[in-house]
Amino acid sequence: xxxxxxxxxxxxxxxxxxxxxxxxxxxxxxxxxRLLRRRLPKISLGTVYRNLEVxxxxxxxxxIEVAGTQKRFDGNASHHYHVRCNRCSRLEDVYVDVDAExxxxxSRLTEYDIAQHRMEFVGICxxxxxxxxxxxxx
Amino acid sequence: xxxxxxxxxxxxxxxxxxxxxxxxxxxxxxxxxRLLRRRLPKISLGTVYRNLEVxxxxxxxxxIEVAGTQKRFDGNASHHYHVRCNRCSRLEDVYVDVDAExxxxxSRLTEYDIAQHRMEFVGICxxxxxxxxxxxxx
DNA sequence: CTACTTGCAAAAAATTTGCTGCTAT
DNA sequence: ATAGCAGCAAATTTTTTGCAAGTAG
Numbered sequence: 301x302x303x304x305x306x307x308x309x310x311x312x313x314x315x316x317x318x319x320x321x322x323x324x325x326x327x328x329x330x331x332x333x334r335l336l337r338r339r340l341p342k343i344s345l346g347t348v349y350r351n352l353e354v355x356x357x358x359x360x361x362x363x364i365e366v367a368g369t370q371k372r373f374d375g376n377a378s379h380h381y382h383v384r385c386n387r388c389s390r391l392e393d394v395y396v397d398v399d400a401e402x403x404x405x406x407s408r409l410t411e412y413d414i415a416q417h418r419m420e421f422v423g424i425c426x427x428x429x430x431x432x433x434x435x436x437x438x
Numbered sequence: 439x440x441x442x443x444x445x446x447x448x449x450x451x452x453x454x455x456x457x458x459x460x461x462x463x464x465x466x467x468x469x470x471x472r473l474l475r476r477r478l479p480k481i482s483l484g485t486v487y488r489n490l491e492v493x494x495x496x497x498x499x500x501x502i503e504v505a506g507t508q509k510r511f512d513g514n515a516s517h518h519y520h521v522r523c524n525r526c527s528r529l530e531d532v533y534v535d536v537d538a539e540x541x542x543x544x545s546r547l548t549e550y551d552i553a554q555h556r557m558e559f560v561g562i563c564x565x566x567x568x569x570x571x572x573x574x575x576x
Numbered sequence: 577c578t579a580c581t582t583g584c585a586a587a588a589a590a591t592t593t594g595c596t597g598c599t600a601t
Numbered sequence: 602a603t604a605g606c607a608g609c610a611a612a613t614t615t616t617t618t619g620c621a622a623g624t625a626g
Contacts, residue, residue: 344583385546394544406532406559410521414561421544423552446600482608
């Protein structure tokens with residue numbers, strides 16, 4: 301839940317960060333695990349969970365806890381939002397500007413000290429729009 | 439995952455909807471379960487899960503899948519956002535206007551058909567601000 | 577050195593599901 | 602009547618944790 305005092309850069313941590321950064325998708329812990337085993341055959345799922353947690357606490361990656369049972373992680377730590385496809389669950393980045401005063405406005409309204417906000421758009425992706433028409437996925 | 443064809447209004451479903459609507463907090467399935475047992479001592483957790491799912495598929499309630507492992511539900515189906523306290527995890531409603539063109543803007547950018555968006559603000563609530571200063575919670 | 581980290585396995589937490597009998601419509 | 606639902610319990614899925622051995626700084 302919070303950044304440790306002495307962060308050590310272990311092999312595993314390095315590889316996790318590295319792979320996630322070059323990934324451009326938003327994998328779950330389990331997807332990361334399966335991917336990582338190519339480079340680190342002995343890595344454990346627990347290590348993957350622990351490191352994704354630590355890395356996001358440090359702000360080196362982003363934890364995406366939006367819509368869907370599983371947490372997802374994003375190697376892109378810069379400020380951006382996400383779009384999710386309602387049909388295929390694909391998750392992508394969006395760069396769009398939101399009223400810069402928004403956080404302050406909400407601070408005033410709620411009396412919270414607002415540190416950040418997250419935003420997720422939901423819709424149908426181009427592929428699903430084009431693909432065979434179905435009202436429902438199985 | 440989607441609205442059933444013939445929705446039946448059972449006792450359980452009615453009470454779940456009823457309780458959630460007068461609740462003004464954003465309970466998890468388990469919290470609902472414990473509450474509901476006062477009125478329906480024999481209700482099962484599975485029924486609670488199934489109904490919260492169905493009711494949100496119908497748009498009668500909202501499913502909040504933001505920040506935190508557990509899904510939360512909101513008896514207020516109208517359009518609004520949420521603020522979450524980083525310290526005590528409290529979740530509250532916010533009514534704030536966002537650029538009405540936002541969804542269209544994102545549609546253009548991403549080529550998705552955008553149906554909706556969600557937004558969550560994160561910060562420290564008034565109570566936690568006032569309360570004993572701690573950099574960290576245990 | 578030694579505090580932090582790993583792998584492993586077991587546990588916990590959260591959600592889903594199969595089934596049989598009940599009930600709204 | 603009968604399709605849909607409830608309750609129950611077992612199964613899955615996802616995440617966390619205790620512990621002994623390994624390692625970065």
